[in-house]
Structure formats: C-alpha cells, structure tokens
Amino acid sequence: MQRVPDTPAAGVILMTVAMLIAPFMDLFAKLLTETVSPGQAALGRFVAQTAILLPMVVGFGQWCRPGRLHALAGVLLGTALLAINAALQVMPIANALAIFFAEPLILTLLSAFILGEGIGWRRLSAVLAGLVGVLVVLRPNIDAFGIAAAYPLVTAFCFACYLIITRVMTRRGGKLALQFWTGVFAMLTLAVAGLVGTPLGIAGITLGPMGWYEAGLMLAMGVTAGVSHQLLVHAFARAEAGALAPLQYLEILSGTLIGLFVFGDFPDALTWTGTAIIVAAGIYVFQRERTLARQGGTA
Template sequence: MTDNTPRITLGILLMVGFSLIAPAMDASAKLIGDALAVGQIVAARFGIQAAILLPLALTMGWLHRPGFGESALHLLRGALILLATACFFQALRFMPIADAIAVFFVEPFILTLLGGLLLGEAIGPRRYAACAVGFVGALFVIQPSFSEVGPVVLLPLVTAVCFAFYMILTRKMAVRIHPISMQAYTGLAALLLVAPVLWVFDGSGVAPLDPSWPDQRELLLLGAVGLIATASHVCISFALKLAPASVLAPIQYLEIVGASALGYIIFGDLLDVPTLFGTALIVSAGLYVFVRERRLERRPMPAP
C-alpha cells in the first residue's frame, strides 16, 4: 500500500458522492418544468454557488485577485458551463433524465479528441475506434427520442461539447488555482453573463429567457438545484485534486444508475431496449478508453 492510498480512496469516495447526488440536481430542475424560464433556473444555480463559495474562499484565504488574462478565462469557462447547463435543463423538459445523461456521456470521447487536437495528446487507433463506438451508442439513444421529441434531443450533445471545452480550460487552470476559488469564480462569471440577458428579456414572452416570480415550491426547488450543484461540483473538484482522473473517470458512470433510479421513482421513466443498448455501448467504450489510458500510464518509460 502506497502513501497515496488514503488520498486516492478519499478521492474515489468523493467521486462516488458526486455521481450519486448530481442526478438529484437534474431531477429538481425537471420538477420545476416550464413554470420558470430555463435562464432563471440556471441563474439561481450559479448564483447560489457563488454566494456560498466566494465567502468561504475569502474566509479561508484561498481567494486571489485574478489578472485580466485569468479573468477572461474565468468568463470563458463561465460561458461554457452556462450554455452547457442551460441546454441540459432545457432537454430535461422533454427527455427522461437517464436518456439525457446517456447522450451527454459522449463527452469523454469529445474530450479525448480535443485533447489530441488542442493539447497535443497522443491518440492511437484503438482510442479512435472506442470513440466511434461511443458515438454509435449515442445514436441508439438519440434515434427513438428524436422521433418523439424532435431536435431537442441534440441539446445534451451541445452540453457534451461545451463541457469538453470547459474541461480543457479547467486542466490548464487547475494547477495554479484552489478548487474552491475556481468554482467560486465560475459561479460568479456565469451569473454575470446570464443576469443581463434575463433583464433584457424580462417581459419579452421568450419562454427560455423571460423570468417570472417563483412560488414557494419553485423557490425550494431552485434552492435544491443550487445547493446540490454546489456540493456535487465541490466533490468533483476535490476528487480530481486527490486522485488521478484515469482512476475517477469510470466511477462517473454511476451517474446513469442514479439518474435511472430517480427517473423511475419520481417520473416513472423506464429505459427502452435501444436506449439500454446504446447506453451499454457508451459505457463499455468509455471504460475501454480509461483502462487503456491507465495501462499506458503504467508502461515504463524507454531508457534514454
């Protein structure tokens, strides 16, 4: 047993926590339905995150004053996660949670391809083949849903693309910024971007962006969205700090299990055969990519 084993174990437990509680945020957003604008739900989600984490980071001495370049990167990360969240919440109004998350899970394959294009990471033919299998699995999930709800089923794909770019930026920034500070700045940046949009569209009649005053039930659900999102993303931030990404990544597929359970318990959603098959393809291909990466990490370096 190595000295890092307790840290890695804690990282794994935090990742399990993220995967099991994150679907509760999606369920809360879905329960709001079309009673509130999607932009309003997203604003509450990031506003609560900023309100909790900014004072915490300031009190603990983790906060710093970002320069112009870093501020621009925080705004870009905020825009990406804002668009990703808004698209996903909009999709949840028409799709079962598990279906939407299954489509979203092509994100690791998009991230793999972007890592090769933008970061110069080596990608062999086996990983390209695994990515192709994952995308085929997504088609099995998308096809029956497309016939039922139309192009809205593509919104989780937009979420996956935005989140992959978000993760690329996070990789570059995480080495020098405390996880709590990064999440605090992310929440603040997203809120600064969405608040003026809601102000401009107030009373416009554009459903996704026209805010309205929530009732008591909707206020409770908005609070749940914000609190669960904050807790889950703090979990994943510290998990990635404690354990290698290649160890943690497969655990995230527990999110499909949690989403399926909540979808059935709360909304009575059951996965059909094409969706189950497509989800199995996505998970299998994803696990192959992560196992392959771990083997390559363990391969001894050639002698100079």
C-alpha cells in the same frame, strides 16, 4: 514529486457518493422547468452557488482577480446548464444523461486537437464506437422529443471545453476560486440572456416571477452542486483518476432510479443499448489512458 494517493478506498467512496447525488441537480432542474424557463432555472442555481461559495473563498484565503479564462469558462458552463435544463424540460433524466455522457469521448478528441495530446488508433476507434452509441440513443429520442434531444450533446461539448480550460487554470490558482468565478460569470451570462430574451419573448430564457417553492429548488441545486463538486475534488486527491473515472457512469444509474420513482420514466431497450455502447467506449478510453500514462505511449 507529486504525492501518490494513499487512501484509494476513501477516494472511491467519495466518488461514488458524488455520482449518486449529482442527478438530484437534474431532478431539481426538471421540477423547476415545470414553472420557470430553463434559463431562469440555471440562473437560480448559479446565484445560489455563488452565495454559498463567496464566504468559503474569502475564508480559505483563495480570493483572486478573475481573468478572461474565468469568463470563458463561465460562458461555457452557463450554456451547458441552459442546454441540459432545456432537455430535461421534455426528456426523462436517464435519457438526457445517456446522451450527455458523450462528453468524455468529446473531451478525448478536443484534447488531441487543442492541447496536442496524443491519441492512437485504439482510443480513436473507441471514441468513434461511443459516438455511434450516441446516435443509437439519439434516434428514438429525437423522434419522441424533437430537437431538444440533441441539447445534451451541446452540454457535453460545452462541458468538455470547460474541462480543458480548467486543466490550464487549476495550475494557476485554487480550485475553489475557479469554481466561484466560473459560477459568477455563468450567472452573469444567463442574467444578460434573460434580460435580452424576456422582452423578445424567447421562451427558453425568459425571466418571470417565482415563489418560495422555486427559490427552495434553486437553493437545493446550488447546495447539491457545491457538495458534489467538493466530493469530486477530495476523491481525486485520494485516488488515481484512472480508478475513479469509470465510476462517473453511476450517475446514469442514479438518474434512472430517480426518474423511475419520481416521474415513472424508464428508458427503452434501444436507449439502453446505446447507453451500454457509450459506457463501454468511455471505460475503455479511461483504462487505455491509464495504461499509457504508465507506459508513456499514445496508442
């Protein structure tokens, strides 16, 4: 029998801290893309993450041979980070995060089609309403920032697919090994893209010289990614997923404050309206799934 979490308050605190520090990865990425390409910024993050996790994987005895699903997860995660970095190069952090948070809605749809999980009319209606909210946010941002405003949707789709893969893979091995090998394959994906794109002059993935400033930001991204991920793992080990999931939207608040204080960015009224629709739809879906998990339904 699965152990019932017995420290929900600790789980909530850990989840809150994770969500408040997660947007610092976006801050570091945005600063990096002022001097290097989005692809190189993403590559640097995974190089740092891999270097940090390697001794942990070996030390905790979670070393395992990678498989095809590790590779696929890495490609998806590398693509996701490349896309969000490309968006952050031109967009405010809060705007990009608002669009990215279509991810839980996309995950609900993909879980129904790929994993065969039931989805009733209530959750389907909430998902569709949330996607309308995405369109509300997208419209002014596309006018202001061009096609880059749609890149967070690419990130949302790739990350939702990545989460579906992790649902399968975490049943087969440790979460730390999964994070390590996913980072390795994401790193290889971005390195190959950079080696191909640099001689062809593809701006988003070119590799170029960098200094200690860029290296420091990349290291900070890797550390922040590792810390926030481990906080999430320990949070979900202590509290029910349904209680923690709505807290992920604190990332939008944190991202807004960071963007305001560092770059002077603040979303307009239309972006806030769309964001509110997305958040409301996402919270409804989470709570509905929590209720159904207890009742055994699919509505």
